[in-house]
Amino acid sequence: MxxxxxxxxxxxxxxxxxxxxxxxxxxxGEVVALIGRSGSGKSTLLRCINGLEPIQAGAIRIDGVQVNDPTTNLRKLRQEVGIVFQSFNLFPHLSVSDNITLAPRVVKNQPPEAARELAREVLRRVGLEDKLxxxxxxxxxxQQQRVAIARSLAMRPKVMLFDEVTSALDPELTGEVLKVLESVAREGMTMILVTHEMGFARRFGSRAVFMHEGRIHxxxxxAAMLAEPKxxxxxxxxxAVLH
Known part of the structure; x- marks a missing residue:
């Protein structure tokens, strides 16, 4: 299934x-790259998968749980579906450790010491252990985007959604965030990414999905699809993207 x-x-x-x-x-374990022009529906699709946007027809299920069923507890479901946006959405008045552990402490009642250890572990995974x-x-x-990814990893989600997580960054910083995405992909995380990074999509995407005018085109x-578009x-x- x-x-x-x-x-x-x-x-x-x-x-x-x-x-x-x-x-x-x-x-x-699949890594699916959603590609397409601005306005083709990619980000909206991600937001629908996470229940952030209601849909008018059809059904979405995560691990058998229907997202768009009115009886579904979306807060509980979102613990299993991490989402990282292009804006980092970190709380400026909280330390990195507190940003990461806020949800595990509040939602999962994790004791402070265990939460801090969790923060250290996920920061290690994104190469920022010294920024606790x-x-x-x-x-x-x-670095802020890597913390945002670590914060999502801390909830141990079943699937992670990434919405243009490198688009606000200059090329050097883009590289460091892509390295983190590569390592998360290697660990077997199920990922759906809206991305303009075709090199990443080609190397790490199990599949690419090209959206055009609100449909999967x-x-x-x-790798095959990006090399030989039909x-x-x-x-x-x-x-347009590669030249």
Whole structure:
């Protein structure tokens, strides 16, 4: 059974149709890269998977639990679905350790010492163990984004969603965040990423999904699909991104 099942969903904001009849299954351990122009529906799809946006038709399930069922406890479900945005959303008045452990302490009632040890462990995974007691303002953008990833990892989610996590960063900082994503992918985390980083998608994506005008226009094994796009729309998009 797929870990994430998106079945024929549609999403609109008033008269504006953003997603039309989108279906996508993601197996445990898969890394799926969502690519496409701005406005093609990629970020909206991620937000729907996490229950941040209601859908008008279709169904979404995470590990068998239906996201869009009114009886589903979304707070509980979101513990299993980490999401990292392009803006880091760290609390400026809290230390790195407190930013990371806030949810485990509040949601999972983790005692402070265990939570701090957890913070140390996830910071080690993103290469920032020495920043445990730093504050966000003392960190570069790349470091803040790595802390945001660590914060998501601390909840031990079943699947992680990444929405353009490098788009606000300059190339050098982008590289350090991509390294973290690579290591998380290697550890077997199920990941769905909205990304413009075609090199990353090609190397680490099990699959690429090209969205165009609110639909899945083309999908396949990432390396093969990016090397030989079958549709004119994907060719045009890749030419624009890669040149």
């Amino acid at each position: 797929a870990l994430v099942e998106v079945q024929r969903i549609s999403k609109s904001y008033g008269a504006l149709q953003v997603l039309t009849d989108v279906s996508l299954d993601v197996a445990k 007691d730093a504050f966000p303002a003392q960190l570069s953008g790349g 083309e999908e396949g094994r990432a 549709t004119l729309e994907l060719q045009t998009f890749l030419n």
